Amino acid sequence: MCVDAERRAIVLLSGGLDSTTTLAWARHESYACYALSIDYGQRHAVELAAARQAAAAWGAVQHQIVPLDMRWVGGSALTDRAIEVPVHSSKGIPVTYVPARNTIFLALALGWAEALDAHDIFIGANAVDYSGYPDCRPAFLEAFAAMANLATKAGVEGRPFRIRAPLIAMSKAEIIQTGLRLGVDYAGTISCYSPDAQGYPCGHCDSCRLRAKGFADAGLADPALSFDRADGGNK
Amino acid sequence: MCVDAERRAIVLLSGGLDSTTTLAWARHESYACYALSIDYGQRHAVELAAARQAAAAWGAVQHQIVPLDMRWVGGSALTDRAIEVPVHSSKGIPVTYVPARNTIFLALALGWAEALDAHDIFIGANAVDYSGYPDCRPAFLEAFAAMANLATKAGVEGRPFRIRAPLIAMSKAEIIQTGLRLGVDYAGTISCYSPDAQGYPCGHCDSCRLRAKGFADAGLADPALSFDRADGGNK
Numbered sequence: 001m002c003v004d005a006e007r008r009a010i011v012l013l014s015g016g017l018d019s020t021t022t023l024a025w026a027r028h029e030s031y032a033c034y035a036l037s038i039d040y041g042q043r044h045a046v047e048l049a050a051a052r053q054a055a056a057a058w059g060a061v062q063h064q065i066v067p068l069d070m071r072w073v074g075g076s077a078l079t080d081r082a083i084e085v086p087v088h089s090s091k092g093i094p095v096t097y098v099p100a101r102n103t104i105f106l107a108l109a110l111g112w113a114e115a116l117d118a119h120d121i122f123i124g125a126n127a128v129d130y131s132g133y134p135d136c137r138p139a140f141l142e143a144f145a146a147m148a149n150l151a152t153k154a155g156v157e158g159r160p161f162r163i164r165a166p167l168i169a170m171s172k173a174e175i176i177q178t179g180l181r182l183g184v185d186y187a188g189t190i191s192c193y194s195p196d197a198q199g200y201p202c203g204h205c206d207s208c209r210l211r212a213k214g215f216a217d218a219g220l221a222d223p224a225l226s227f228d229r230a231d232g233g234n235k
Numbered sequence: 236m237c238v239d240a241e242r243r244a245i246v247l248l249s250g251g252l253d254s255t256t257t258l259a260w261a262r263h264e265s266y267a268c269y270a271l272s273i274d275y276g277q278r279h280a281v282e283l284a285a286a287r288q289a290a291a292a293w294g295a296v297q298h299q300i301v302p303l304d305m306r307w308v309g310g311s312a313l314t315d316r317a318i319e320v321p322v323h324s325s326k327g328i329p330v331t332y333v334p335a336r337n338t339i340f341l342a343l344a345l346g347w348a349e350a351l352d353a354h355d356i357f358i359g360a361n362a363v364d365y366s367g368y369p370d371c372r373p374a375f376l377e378a379f380a381a382m383a384n385l386a387t388k389a390g391v392e393g394r395p396f397r398i399r400a401p402l403i404a405m406s407k408a409e410i411i412q413t414g415l416r417l418g419v420d421y422a423g424t425i426s427c428y429s430p431d432a433q434g435y436p437c438g439h440c441d442s443c444r445l446r447a448k449g450f451a452d453a454g455l456a457d458p459a460l461s462f463d464r465a466d467g468g469n470k
Binding site for chain 2: 064066067068069070072073074097098099100101102103104106107108110111112113114115134135137139140143144146147148150151152153155156
């Protein structure tokens with residue numbers, strides 16, 4: 001297997017603002033990027049179309065979309081239609097938390113990384129705005145890396161894995177500024193937890209509000225909202 | 236949610252000798268068992284039928300079979316038909332190793348555990364006979380538990396998860412003796428990496444040979460081999 005010619009990385013890519021910025025970051029670090037998206041029965045399947053677009057735009061070597069229905073797990077507003085996506089922030093861990101989601105996604109990325117002889121796994125986790133999610137914290141990512149290096153042939157043989165989360169300590173405004181500097185077109189990214197049937201953001205969920213605040217704090221307009229709609233724009 | 240009435244556990248159940256014994260163990264510890272099988276494109280899909288039979292026999296509250304095609308990962312004789320299952324043991328980590336398999340399976344179990352408010356996850360990992368697999372070692376399982384308790388809402392809120400591997404230090408003969416004492420019917424379990432189209436074991440792969448040695452060391456006949464076949468028995 002020819003592995004010296006390129007430095008490979010797996011990039012978890014949802015098609016949202018954070019993961020698209022992370023892909024751009026990995027490409028700017030000259031990684032040959034293998035993008036991994038999980039089709040897990042999320043409400044916002046329109047994300048996958050955005051992920052495809054981002055993978056193509058950033059020259060991913062391969063973009064793997066893995067079907068993994070997580071509706072049987074239950075317990076989250078993102079996978080269980082019986083639980084409403086809230087329109088206002090709540091204290092503590094939000095109901096949009098999907099049990100062990102980042103653990104599952106990173107585990108799949110780890111399997112692919114080992115098979116490809118890639119040793120860097122990029123994830124758009126962010127501990128500032130999303131501090132309610134336990135699996136977006138540096139301590140979790142460090143524990144995952146420690147576990148990964150005991151779990152795998154590569155880890156045991158001295159070729160350790162690194163979990164890279166370049167956005168972990170940035171505010172949403174800093175992420176947007178970073179992405180724009182790298183050349184990300186945010187018009188193509190989608191962040192909403194409950195977009196309408198056409199894929200337009202609701203404007204009210206946690207994710208929409210964080211994104212809006214990020215663009216406002218950066219003193220910028222969100223290009224994803226500057227489109228023409230037959231019905232006159234966002235609700 | 237009523238959780239006081241029962242002590243719940245997730246049991247990873249392949250339908251093989253080890254995981255069936257583990258399910259029996261968890262039932263003998265009076266856990267309400269939620270059995271989890273992963274249909275991952277393995278060569279030995281006949282395992283899933285054995286898993287169904289074991290889940291029913293041991294009164295699992297629920298048996299969830301999750302389709303997760305892992306053939307795209309590649310890199311293993313168990314998921315990639317281009318790689319032959321070896322008929323003789325090799326030194327080091329065998330080609331039947333599936334990259335990050337136990338990490339992925341435990342991650343799915345963790346998600347389900349959190350949604351069900353279960354805090355014990357049972358896995359039939361064994362470090363003695365399968366010492367070639369890095370993700371069957373106690374150090375890996377401990378690192379997974381540490382990571383799980385940082386990854387999850389339950390872990391963060393002080394309701395930690397335990398990864399239980401009751402067979403981890405047993406020889407295959409000890410596992411068989413333990414299972415028989417618990418009442419396991421090994422006629423229904425399948426361990427072969429490459430059974431024939433009817434589900435009969437090959438008798439030659441690592442897994443068949445370990446199983447045969449286990450029964451021989453225990454001074455017992457393998458009941459899975461004492462069936463009538465039109466062609467006169469195992470090849």
